[in-house]
Amino acid sequence: MHKSIEIDDKIFQDAIKFYGSVFSLPPLASKIYAYLLFDYDKVGITFDEFVEVFSASKSSVSTSISLLLNSELITDHNRMDERKRYFFINDGYKKIRFEKIVQKLKDELKLLDDLDRFKKNHNNYNEKTEAYKALLTKNIIQIQESLNKL
CATH class of the missing domain: 1.10.287 (Helix Hairpins)
Incomplete structure (x- = not known):
């Protein structure tokens, strides 16, 4: 399991539970949001990393990301020299x-x-x-x- 960021499993699990409840998120969306909390350097996490880290289907990850984007919980952007989208916690x-x-x-x-x-x-x-x-x-x-x- 390739991770571009370091996470603490206990805090990660607590964040999944807390934000899942607070924002009424389904489990995978909650995991994605909690995972992004650990991106302190704001490097962004790619779609492919979510698929790999959570061993989830592309459609499930896509649905969860769409929910988080529509809820304004996360943002995304493309870098000039790449086609990949990078996802971030929406600080606003x-x-x-x-x-x-x-x-x-x-x-x-x-x-x-x-x-x-x-x-x-x-x-x-x-x-x-x-x-x-x-x-x-x-x-x-x-x-x-x-x-x-x-």
């Missing part, structure tokens, strides 16, 4: 991921506001809902401030 994904989280929090906050406006017509005030909305608002602000630093 951290920001994209948290922007999506902020949007979900805002959507939930809007839904709760709409429900509150509806409930007020029925004289039904809920202190816990207000505390929850305050927590959502606080988290939105904190995440947005951190995103501005990225």
Whole structure:
């Protein structure tokens, strides 16, 4: 099994499990993503290396790479003097991921506001809902401030 990068098996397995769960990835896509985490020098990993390292079919690797590219978890590029594509972790994904989280929090906050406006017509005030909305608002602000630093 030819590897162009050095990996730690325990960390690799932990990363497969964690990112598979966090991003809802199928097993091979999770392995590819975890493998790319170890490409510290950003040399890029080729399609053929994934096929060889994971002993997977070309179609399975292709499907997994397409999923990761469409999800913006990885990027690719071709070098000028080669036909091969090289794959990399999308460093911008951290920001994209948290922007999506902020949007979900805002959507939930809007839904709760709409429900509150509806409930007020029925004289039904809920202190816990207000505390929850305050927590959502606080988290939105904190995440947005951190995103501005990225």
